[in-house]
Amino acid sequence: MSSGMKTKRNRWRSVATVGLGAIAATWSGGLWWRQVSAAPHQGQDGxxxxxxxxxxxxxxxxxxxxELEAAGAIRSALALRLWLEWQNRMAGQPKVLQAGTYDLSLGWSLAEVVAAMQRSRSSEVRVTIPEGWNLQDIGQRLAAQGGFSNEAFQAAARNPQTWQTYTWLPPDLTSLEGYLFPDTYQLPAGNLTPEAAIGILLRRFEEVGLxxxxxxxQRxxxxxxxxxxxxxxxxxxxxxxxxxxxxxIAGVFTERLQRGMRLEADPTVEYALGVxxxxxxxLTLAQVRTESPYNxxxxxxxxxxxxxxxxxASLAATSDPEPTEYLYFMARYDGSHIFxxxxxxxxxxxxxxEAQLQNRN
Incomplete structure (x- = not known):
């Protein structure tokens, strides 16, 4: 065989080797990217x-x-930086993560996490749900911000299909009264459904209350x-x-329950009557005598x-009521009570x- 033919064959062998190496590198790179850009919770139950x-x-x-990688929101910090660099090159302008507080699902891919954190916070509204509000109060506040009616919210809050995936809730629940956690939330402005709003508040109860x-x-x-x-x-x-x-106050109610006494709590009558x-x-004597399972x-x-x-604070007090001999308390109308x-x-x-109130009048 001539030296020229050997040289040509070696050249083709080198080209083939380089080609196979490039294919292998591309394949392994693609495999790596699929792994690091997938959702952290992918393939898990629940x-x-x-x-x-x-x-x-x-x-x-x-x-x-x-921090995102350490918290488990993404699989790879390097992958996030590469994704943003690619976005910047494609867009021709900087793509950044917006400052703010985010609720990130561990079922989201890297691209979904980045998209959520690039969304302008100006498209969100700050909504506060105070402690002690009932479903009607909460529905009115959210309806004013979420683009849905209070009637639609009340229907969703009383439809078991709304909370069927929250398996920690009592199985025979008929409404979500008490389980929509009071807090301050950043909510999408104008494009929120009642079910989505309820999900956000339920998850906060799951994070804090549960x-x-x-x-x-346990204790x-x-x-x-x-x-x-x-x-x-x-x-x-x-x-x-x-x-x-x-x-x-939690101790008084706990003591009355243990003694088999009625709680005789005015707010339960107010709730029953909607006043x-x-x-x-x-409250009048007639109102206090109104028959209701809530009275x-x-x-x-x-x-x-x-x-x-x-x-x-009230969940904590109910978890650890003060041991007390008190069985009654009377509101002074300045926020304090006589026990x-x-x-x-x-x-x-x-x-x-009553005498103090008359003197003020």
Whole structure:
């Protein structure tokens, strides 16, 4: 064989080797990218967890990427930086992650996480749901921001299909009263459905309230069920104004329950009637005698369900009520209460508050 033919054959062999190497590199690179850009929760059973992640103003991309990877929101910090670099080259202008607080599903791919964090925060509205609000209050507030009616919200909040994926909720639940966690939220402006809004508030309860209940259940000899716990906490929420009294009020109700006494809580009557008493218009005797499963002046034990959305402080107080001999308390209308051990003491407290009110008038 001539030396020329050998040289040509070696050249083709080198070209083939380089070609195969390029194909292998491309294939392995594609495999790597599929792995690192996939959702962290991909292929796992159950609903993907949701991670709350904050991006401070001015935070460098490298730090954000490392923290996202460490938190489990993405599989690779390097992949995120490469994805943004590719976006920048394609767009011809910088693509950045917006500062703000995000609820990131671990079922999202890298591209979905980046898209969520590039969305302008101006397209969101800040909505606060105060502690002690009921479904009607919450629906009115969200309807004003979400682009849906309060009627649609109430229907969704009473439709079990809305919460069927939240398996930690009581199985026989008829409404989400008490389970939509009061907090401040960043919500999409104008394009939110009732179901999506409910999902955001339910996930916050799952993040904050559910771990509190699990801790309470582990350390309590005879714990309340989740539904009972939320129900009692909702009454504590409506009765409490001062944080310094919250555990005492929870202790009074706990003591009355243990003794088999009726709770006799005004907010349960207000909830049953759909009214709110004031110092100018307190509940009447006829209203207090209204028959309702929620009227704890007539019905022993807890009402059928929560009467409002309890906040973290009331859930904590219900988890750890103050041991007390008090069985009664009377509101002074300035937020504080007079606590009494006996009915006679309580009647004197009532007379004292009424006299003070008359003197002011």
């Amino acid at each position: 609903d993907p967890p949701v991670l709350r992640f904050a991006v401070p103003t001015g935070a460098p991309l490298s730090a954000i990427a490392r 771990p509190m209940y699990q801790t309470y259940r 309590t000899a005879d714990p309340l069920s989740l539904h009972e716990w939320v129900t009692l906490a909702s009454i504590v929420e409506k009765e409490s104004v001062l944080d310094s009294e919250r555990r005492t 709110r008493q004031t110092k100018e218009q307190p 704890t002046y007539l019905v022993a034990g807890l009402p059928p369900g929560p009467i409002a959305a309890p906040g973290k 009494s051990r006996t009915l006679a003491e309580h009647e004197r407290a009532i007379a004292q508050v």
